[in-house]
Amino acid sequence: MGDQRISKLAEPILGRYRSLLGGRLFERMRNVLWAGLISLALYGIWFLQPADQMFWLIQSRIAERSPSGDIVFIGSDEVLNDPRSPQRRYELAEALDELDRKGVGKVYLDMTFAESDDPEADKRLARAIADLGPRITLIDRKVYGATVDGAIRATSPAIAGAARRVVSDQTDRDFTGLAWELHYSYVVDGKPIPSAASSMAGVGGNSDAVFSVDYGIPPSRIPALPIAALSDKAAFAPTDRVEVTGKTVVIGHSGQVSGNQQIIPGLANAPASFVDIYGAETLKSGHTRTLSGLPIVLIFSTLLMAASFLSKTRKRRWLSYTCITAFAPALLVAAAQIGLRVELSYGAAVLIIYAIFRSRVRWKRRLEMVNLETGLPKIRALEARLVRDSIASGHIVIAKIQNYERVLKTLRSEDKGSYVLKLVDRLRAADPNLAVYNEGHHLGWHVATEETEAVVEHLEGLRAIFAAPVQVGGFSVDVGITFGIASIDGDPPARMAAAIAAAEDTSEAVNPIAIAETGSQTDLLWDISLRARIDEAMEAGEIYCVYQPKIDLGTDSIVGVEALARWHDPARGFISPMHFIQQCEKAGRMEHLTRYVLQSACSAGQLLHFRGHTISMSVNISATLLGDMRIVGLVRNVLQATRFAPQSLTLEITETARISDHSVAASILEELKAIGVRISMDDFGIGAASFEAFYELPFDEIKIDRLFVSNIGKDPKALAIVSSIAAMGRDARITVVAEGLENPQDIPLLENAGCQQVQGFAFSRPLPLSNLLEYQNLSIERPAANMV
Template sequence: MAGVRGNSAAQFPISYNFDLSTIPALEFDELDSGNATDLASLAGKTVIVGDFVQSGGANIPGQIAMPWSYVDIYAAETLMAGRTKLVYPLVSLAIVLVALLGATLLPRRRRTLAYFGIVVAIPVALNIAAQLGVRVYGADALAMLAIFALFRLRARWAAKFQLVDAETGLPTLAALENDGEVAETVPAIVVARIHRFEEVRRSLPRDLHAEYLLRITGRLKAATRDARIYLGQGHMMVWTLAEKDPALLREHLEGLRALFSSPLIVGDQQVDVGITFGVDISPSPNVARRVASAVAVAETTNETYEPIAIADTASEEDLIWNISLQARIDAALASNEIYLAFQPKVLIQSGEIVGVEALVRWNDPERGQIPPDNFIRQCETAGRMSQLTRYVLEKGCLAGNAFDEAGLSIPVAVNISATLIHERQIVDMVAEVLDQTGFEPRHLTLEITETYRISNLDLAAGVLHELAALGCKISMDDFGVGAASLEALLRLPFDELKIDRAFISQMLVNTKAEAIVKSILAMGKTMRIVVIAEGVEDTGTLTKLRESGCIVAQGFGISRPVDFETILRNHNLGHSEALRNMV
């Protein structure tokens, strides 16, 4: 019928996008009557003879129970029009999947518009394809779209369920974190920490738990009427305030604390409520991070000493830096960004260098000098203190060898965290470094920092005795700070102690500080151990120490931490000249 010759077994999709009225149909009985007009209308045309269908037959788009010959007619029209192109199911399914994946990457508001666009585009695309004579199999894509829609509706329902606490009807932290207005206006986020929360709940009947929470929120709203109170985990309640001035915030929250000085009435019981606050006033639009920051600082508060705490206003970039600091430390050690500076210890009378303290420093290519307290504490938290200590030990011993070769045979002191002397691993580490570097053990001083953190003095004594047996000197750093200093001095084998700068810096203005320093110097003389004054910032303090009988000192007033070459250069200048040039 189409006049197309080819493989009789070839298959192609039939297009039913032809107007049925353009296909004339005549009853055979009419032609049989010999009507000349009807016969004339058939001149030059192809006539298809089909069965008359009373029931059954072919169902085609828009028509039912049609003679099967119509299927052949539409097929012939399809061939003659060249509408035999076919888009396979996997192609349409892939297009829809890609569109859905792309939509999920958009922000929430744009994502909704994208979903709407996909739904509208499907019938439009099918209609355009039909006009172009392209048959599209879209059933699989539509099924996938329906399944995706069901999952999204379920997720939206679950998210909405999470936004409201079922027991009290209060909005949850999830509602706050998803609040676009808070992200745009960036108000202060306040977290109220309810003390003894679980104890009170255990003492109340279960049917009063919700009332207990609602009574608390009611009192909170008495001072912040327009605030929307969000319920956090257990003992936390959160709201926002437009005010971000720290002083005004503290004043407001102190007044709020005063409201809780009188007990709540829950049922027929009086309940005392202890409450403290954590606040985040950072400028970040990241609500979830700010809530977490306020919760974290609220956890550090207590009713007696610090009832109100404001989170550090570090930028999000700074926080990301701190989080990734552990990995950065490893890279910095490998690239020598972490290095040693040396602070001289000198005889006060003559200025002669009698030792150096190896101090770790970090010069980051992007941020410059990183404060030692920052990354050292991070090392302890991340369990990397052993790696950093070994690095400092190795570099310090190698520098000691270099000093000796240059004619300056002096002890090198290395700081050892008190957290490391609870295990014998530090003994093996020091022994290995001494063996590898060949450094003279008697020239290595191990300064134990923060001795108040030693939790087991008996265990620490055993480890320090083993370190002393290697030939090293053991020094107590920051003496006088921490409740355990005197007990540690009594029970641990120290050859040296360093008076903390907190006392040295006050000698000229505080007679108590001067008396404490003199007492420590006298105690050291009686115990026959070396006493070093650290933190000497000026010549007046240095003179006072000399008059008090102190022999060795270090500090910025004598020399800042400097590099290896500077130590040698000042040593070669002579003692008096060195004191004038090392400051």
């Protein structure tokens, strides 16, 4: 009881996981997987880096953080390092002296000096630099040069003296001129030199390591003052508000100096020194982390998979997709606030590529849902609409156009669609807005009316409208139309199939309007699924053979067995052989089933012979296969594959009334007999063509139908028929087998009638091969009836 309860609880979960292996859920998962893989490929080649840089620009404008205030920029609108204007060096020297007097903490001189024509000016600048001692650092510039690594532009040693040096990289820019990453240090002449940014921040690192630059501080908030303010304090009141005592001061050219402009977010002509200042502020704040494209792709792919898996309805999926799409800008904003750079473009790529895949799938599905000749949606679109809109009431009506194929043969290709559309116009006589669906010779629509009688009455009125012919392509074409109706009982797909089946059962003369039975829909759907599962069932061993012994009445011994196909479905249980064989014929799989049964039977017969039981093996062959010589090759190939003796194989021809051409069937049977097998006529005595087939076809054996054998003891007419058939077989020198014997007391009657062999429940039911091997070792006792 507990196991059953657990099974019931687990079934929905297991069913959900099974659906992953096929259907639309698997399709969506596959689309997510491809979107993720393509995005990872783009990440591998940095294809979306320009898009990421646009996102970083947005992040920098969103953040609005404040600087540490420890770094002050002092800019000059004049070129201070031009060797042709040495007098500017005196001005710079005075500014350095002023900073010294103000107790500056550190000075970074972000400009390089070559020796000028005025040695005194150079000495004056060198003395000012020397006076600052260890507090001053000269910034050398890495610029584009002849080599891949670029060139280093440095201050002359005569001017620099013993001052410490760092490097500012002017080459590490993107296509827009922005610097998004800086190095911790550089290798110059084989020696590691700190970068200007890391030196200002007091953070070390190797030359291979880089860090992201956070531009979340608005340029206007960077403390700055002009260099002239240091030499003429009274003229510049702002100096009172920018304190330099104890601070780190960066002296460089302003953005007004040609060649010194640098683009940063929010300012197109910022001083070049601002890049290093922003780098130093980033290191001070610790906002150097980057959420790379790889985890971003994984995050968004996982979200899409979760949305596809957990959202069972289309509405919920769209809501989930909307939330995931909104998550992207929310992530961008949140990351900007905490100083985390996000390579969001790859997440956006996942969403966009997935949307493209899904749009393509929907486009193909819409295309598949439209009849190209008429432009009308197909019947399957009606089913999809009923499911999508959760319509569980009303009726489905399927109209069958009679003689549709014959009419199409007479019409030109351009008139075929017009013919159907004219019929649709008549269907819309009462409701011009009626949504009609078309597929093949079927027209379908949904009726909201709950009363079946009202629907039938309406359809009878439509049939009257269709009494008049339609004019198509200059011809007058008679119209025959019938209808199948199925009420919707909460399962639109099932009722759709029932309505189509009801329409197929209609005829203009006898049954123009058919109503599908509620109980028959399950059988119909089961039949459809049955046909699709025949091959799978054979591969899984669900279809197998059992064997019913044939007893020789003269020796009371088993002289043969008949192989009978059985199907045990895990869900449905045992399926009637007559039922699934009919479905095999409808599905065109009869030849495949015959090969399967013949292979199993001959293999079993070979095993019986190996165990010392030399008995014959009988296999049923459908009369429908006697129209093609392929059955001869099939039998020959199976006998060769199993090495079973042909003389021990009997082919029982069933339903001989269905043989369409006796001359063709006779030639096929002769070829089979030439192989060595014996031919038996099954179910003799019933069917209009039995005597004709017996006369024209080369049979070695006839089997009297169970209808007469089972009634031999209680109906004199049955006994007379059995006796006459036995006498006819004896005169024709062929074996006579009575099948369907159920009462052991009837055995003497069959012996007196002249039957040589008998089979039926009186001796044994059909047995599995393992039981048959045991049964072979038992002696036959006539009173031991109904042995299983």
